[in-house]
Amino acid sequence: MKRKIQASIHSKKNEIIQLLRSFVQAESTQGNERYAQTLVIETLQEMGLDVDVWEPDGAELKGHRYFASSREEFTGSPNVVGVMKGKGGGRSIILNGHIDVVPAGDKTQWTDHPFSGIVKEGKMFGRGVTDMKGGNVALLLAMQAIQAAGIELKGDVIFQSVIEEESGGCGTLATLLRGYKADAAIIPEPTNMKFFPKQQGSMWFKMHIKGLSAHGGTRYAGVSAIEKSLVVVEHIRELERVRNARITDPLYKNIPIPIPINIGKIYGGEWPSSVPDIVTIEGRFGVSPEETIDEAKKEMKQWIEALPEADAWFSEHPPTLEWFGARWLPGSLEPEHAFMKLLSEKYEDVTGREATIEASPWGTDGGLLTEIGQIPTIVFGPGVTEKAHFPNEYIMLEDIFTCAEIIAETIIDWCEVSK
Numbered sequence: 001m002k003r004k005i006q007a008s009i010h011s012k013k014n015e016i017i018q019l020l021r022s023f024v025q026a027e028s029t030q031g032n033e034r035y036a037q038t039l040v041i042e043t044l045q046e047m048g049l050d051v052d053v054w055e056p057d058g059a060e061l062k063g064h065r066y067f068a069s070s071r072e073e074f075t076g077s078p079n080v081v082g083v084m085k086g087k088g089g090g091r092s093i094i095l096n097g098h099i100d101v102v103p104a105g106d107k108t109q110w111t112d113h114p115f116s117g118i119v120k121e122g123k124m125f126g127r128g129v130t131d132m133k134g135g136n137v138a139l140l141l142a143m144q145a146i147q148a149a150g151i152e153l154k155g156d157v158i159f160q161s162v163i164e165e166e167s168g169g170c171g172t173l174a175t176l177l178r179g180y181k182a183d184a185a186i187i188p189e190p191t192n193m194k195f196f197p198k199q200q201g202s203m204w205f206k207m208h209i210k211g212l213s214a215h216g217g218t219r220y221a222g223v224s225a226i227e228k229s230l231v232v233v234e235h236i237r238e239l240e241r242v243r244n245a246r247i248t249d250p251l252y253k254n255i256p257i258p259i260p261i262n263i264g265k266i267y268g269g270e271w272p273s274s275v276p277d278i279v280t281i282e283g284r285f286g287v288s289p290e291e292t293i294d295e296a297k298k299e300m301k302q303w304i305e306a307l308p309e310a311d312a313w314f315s316e317h318p319p320t321l322e323w324f325g326a327r328w329l330p331g332s333l334e335p336e337h338a339f340m341k342l343l344s345e346k347y348e349d350v351t352g353r354e355a356t357i358e359a360s361p362w363g364t365d366g367g368l369l370t371e372i373g374q375i376p377t378i379v380f381g382p383g384v385t386e387k388a389h390f391p392n393e394y395i396m397l398e399d400i401f402t403c404a405e406i407i408a409e410t411i412i413d414w415c416e417v418s419k
Contacts, residue, residue, distance in 0.1 A: 001417075004149035005408050009141060009401050012148075016141050017124070017397060019043065021117035023133040024126035028099050030070070033077045033163050036099050040161045043140060044082035047147065049159070052081040056163070056174035064177070066372065068168030068203075068327035079171050080161040081180060084143055090154025090416035094185035094375065095143075095407070096172060096365060097136035098165030101128030102389050109391035123394040130383035134395040135188025136161060138382055141404035146411060155415030158182055165365050168326040172365040176372050184339045184414060185375045186407060187366050190383020193399055195347075197340050197378050198251055199360035200259050201287030201330030201367050203323055205300065206280060207232065209268075210317045213277035222275030223313065225268055229279040231311045232304075232319060236261055236283075239303045247288065251335075251359040258359065259286030289332035289359070297323060328363025331370035331377055339376045339414065346409045350402060361385070380406075 019039075026036035037053070044051045056079060058072040080099075086092070104114035104127045112118050114127040124134070139159060146153070158180055162171030189196075209229045214222025240261040252258040261283060268279030287296045304321050307314040333340060335357055344355040360366075366377040382399035 001149060001151060001412060002409065005145045005405060008145040008148035009404055012141060012144060013401060016137055016400065017119065019140070020124060020129065020134060020137045020400070023137065024117035024124070024129050025115050027115050028101055028128065029103050030100055030164070030167060031077060033099050037078050037080050037161060040080050040099065044080070044159065047082070047084070047144060049082035049084050052083075053078050054178070055079075056170060060177065061170050061173060064173060066173060066327075066329060066368065067170055068325065069164055069170045070167045070325055074163065077163045079163060079174055081175060082159045084153070084157040084159070086153040086155040086157070086415055087418040088154060090418070091184065091414055092156040092158065092182040093411055093414055094158045094160060094180065094182040094369065095139040096160045096162065096185055096187045096369065097132055097139055098163070098171065098365065099133070099136070099161045100163050100166050100171075101131065101133075102166050105391065111392055119397070122397055124397055125392060125394045127393055130190045130393050130395040131388035132189050132381060132383055134383050134400050135190065135381035135403070138188055138400045138403040138407065139186075141400070142408035142411060145404065145408045151412060152418040153412070153415040154418045156182070157411055157415060162365070169328060169365045169368050172368045173372070176368065181373050182375055185366070185369050185377040186343075187364055187377060187379045188381030188383075188403065189364050189379050190385050190388050190395075191379055191381050192385050193380070193382060193403065194356040194358050195340070195343065195378055195380050196358060196360035197333040197335055197337070198249070198289040199331045199364050199366045199379055200289060200362065201293060201328050202284050202363045203287065203293060203296070203327040204282065204325040205285050206282045206322050206324055207304070208320045209279045209281065210319070211275065211277045211279070214275040216273035216275065219275050222277070225276045225279040228311070228313060229266065229268070229281060232307065233263055233281065235303070235307055235310055236263070239300070243288075243299070249359065251357060254358060255361050259288050261285050287330045289330040291330070293327065293329065329367025329371045331364070331367035333370070333376050333378060337376055340378060342413055343378055343380065343406070343410050346406045346413070350406045350409065
């Protein structure tokens with residue numbers, strides 16, 4: 001079976017490169033996923049899978065406690081699921097990848113067009129190629145290789161191409177509410193071929209910091225909200241130091257700040273000659289796999305309530321804290337889990353190298369699968385971690401084929417061979 005899998009993957013290399021290029025050229029930013037999903041549907045139908053296509057119900061999702069998105073209407077943004085049915089009696093697996101990509105940003109920072117899918121020196125370039133269409137194609141190739149080898153499985157293989165991962169994961173949430181569950185899951189995010197059994201969560205926050213307006217000529221009569229915001233930012237930085245000092249898990253040893261608190265946006269003031277009386281900061285709050293979203297929120301709230309210890313102004317003028325927009329649940333799977341051991345063994349079998357196991361430096365849909373679906377989930381994919389969301393994003397093509405072989409062999413052993 002191993003030789004058949006290898007031969008099938010080798011024979012499909014050019015075909016897969018063309019498929020990946022077509023995926024990349026289908027610009028699938030938020031709200032524009034339909035065409036890319038059409039390509040996925042066509043591929044799944046050619047494979048003879050049972051295909052399910054639906055636009056998530058915003059009203060239904062909004063009522064769920066873990067709903068998070070920058071929008072509530074998903075018309076024109078379908079989820080796609082393809083099921084390779086097993087003969088029964090084996091364990092099932094979900095192969096989950098997101099089709100949505102972040103915007104290309106400043107196109108002058110790209111050497112070629114952001115959605116070109118151009119290939120140079122064994123790499124394909126383009127927005128979304130590493131995060132994570134290359135991983136999605138690796139999943140499809142793994143399934144195709146199993147089919148081409150004539151291997152029939154006992155357990156089901158459930159391929160998912162979901163929307164909205166970049167905005168909080170409601171595409172994956174919709175699959176869970178639709179009833180798609182399994183005994184294990186792989187998410188091929190760009191991990192540099194490392195294994196992430198643990199993923200930090202994160203959530204967006206907003207704080208309004210008050211000052212006292214005055215004429216700029218007599219600024220000493222007012223209180224600058226901008227200056228007070230600097231106190232708040234440093235106070236938050238101290239919280240970040242405290243929270244990360246508690247992280248002792250060896251999976252985080254190569255991550256300088258395991259659960260960062262990032263200030264991503266700040267705005268305030270209305271007139272250069274006036275003392276600003278309000279400033280708003282927005283940021284991303286990292287959540288450890290060992291804590292819940294609610295526990296993280298509580299610690300942030302208590303920390304902000306302690307601001308008067310740093311500056312008496314906040315005794316009478318406390319900032320207001322709110323949570324908004326995107327959110328990713330933390331996820332965790334013990335490295336000793338049978339699925340983690342199997343995937344590591346297949347990696348070593350295919351590559352001849354020992355698997356590298358770390359914790360994820362960012363959130364994924366794995367937290368939803370773990371928390372809501374109670375599905376053992378591992379993040380493992382061929383993409384380049386450092387190039388996700390960056391200009392000149394690329395993926396090493398050979399890693400896609402290696403990843404596909406590892407996943408195919410894992411599926412065969414996990415789902416078991418019927419004949």
